[in-house]
Amino acid sequence: MHSLSQTDTNTSQLPAALADDVSDLSSASLSEATRRAYRGHCRSFARWCSQLGLPSYPTTPEIVAGWITHLVQQGKRPSTISQSVSAISAVHTLRGGPNLRHTSQVKRALSGAARTLGVAPQKKEAATASILMQMIASIADDTLKAKRDRALLALGFSGALRRSELVALQVEDIQSVPGGALVTIRRSKTDQTGEGQTIGIPAGVSIRPLEHLNAWLEASEVTEGLIFRRLNRHGHILGPLSASAVAEIVKSVAQNIGLDPREFAGHSLRAGFITSGAEAGKDVLRIAEVSRHKNLEVLRGYVRRANLLRDHAGASFL
Numbered sequence: 001m002h003s004l005s006q007t008d009t010n011t012s013q014l015p016a017a018l019a020d021d022v023s024d025l026s027s028a029s030l031s032e033a034t035r036r037a038y039r040g041h042c043r044s045f046a047r048w049c050s051q052l053g054l055p056s057y058p059t060t061p062e063i064v065a066g067w068i069t070h071l072v073q074q075g076k077r078p079s080t081i082s083q084s085v086s087a088i089s090a091v092h093t094l095r096g097g098p099n100l101r102h103t104s105q106v107k108r109a110l111s112g113a114a115r116t117l118g119v120a121p122q123k124k125e126a127a128t129a130s131i132l133m134q135m136i137a138s139i140a141d142d143t144l145k146a147k148r149d150r151a152l153l154a155l156g157f158s159g160a161l162r163r164s165e166l167v168a169l170q171v172e173d174i175q176s177v178p179g180g181a182l183v184t185i186r187r188s189k190t191d192q193t194g195e196g197q198t199i200g201i202p203a204g205v206s207i208r209p210l211e212h213l214n215a216w217l218e219a220s221e222v223t224e225g226l227i228f229r230r231l232n233r234h235g236h237i238l239g240p241l242s243a244s245a246v247a248e249i250v251k252s253v254a255q256n257i258g259l260d261p262r263e264f265a266g267h268s269l270r271a272g273f274i275t276s277g278a279e280a281g282k283d284v285l286r287i288a289e290v291s292r293h294k295n296l297e298v299l300r301g302y303v304r305r306a307n308l309l310r311d312h313a314g315a316s317f318l
Contacts, residue, residue: 061104247266
């Protein structure tokens with residue numbers, strides 16, 4: 001099957017150099033994480049088609065519908081199935097072909113998959129302020145790894161950062177100002193063009209994110225470039241920390257304080273800040289200034305969940 005890393009637009013009539021440029025621009029419209037996921041989905045689809053003697057590129061809506069049925073039978077989540085179809089469609093549309101996702105056969109198959117599997121999202125637990133303070137306190141030693149993990153947890157929570165944003169932060173992105181710091185997020189899920197977004201992080205009195213950050217930077221002697229780095233078992237600094245490592249750290253400290261690590265992930269830090277803000281009665285727009293949600297309805301979902309028992313209609317008589 002045609003790969004997303006190859007020429008993804010209909011450039012057959014263009015000079016080779018220009019065709020490469022057009023391909024790069026087309027690929028740049030997707031984040032690296034999305035391109036990586038799409039490539040995986042396309043490889044899986046191509047293998048399935050090969051086993052059945054079916055064409056994977058160009059393919060047909062009927063074949064994609066069959067692939068959806070196969071994924072349902074494999075017990076894949078609706079979100080995984082949806083992304084797989086998007087990947088297959090992207091390969092075709094970027095080459096000037098039809099958007100298979102919008103065909104009636106594929107729409108019906110996706111609808112059937114949703115009814116069969118259900119579409120309720122499996123949300124991870126939010127590491128709220130009280131939980132986060134317990135997590136940080138559980139990292140009691142003074143090793144370099146302990147300093148890094150405390151800083152990572154505190155900063156990730158205080159900036160409502162996605163794990164990809166957290167591991168991409170550089171020393172140069174942190175500007176100290178009276179009362180806290182301004183943090184520039186160079187690229188994010190909602191800012192794929194790299195315009196950059198700046199948020200404020202207070203010094204704080206309970207979680208104290210900047211205090212933990214400074215302790216890590218001073219001990220590690222990291223003065224430029226990426227803030228968070230991998231460490232070997234001897235505590236020596238290696239290369240960049242991966243986004244998946246953030247999830248592993250969160251799960252580990254969750255287990256340290258007696259929580260089920262399966263219920264927590266890297267997103268728990270971001271969800272924890274938003275939930276804590278909602279529980280504190282903060283306005284959704286003020287929370288959005290930190291979380292940078294473009295879709296406020298998504299953000300309001302967190303707020304509604306946090307406030308389900310606040311001023312409950314039945315509180316006075318139940």
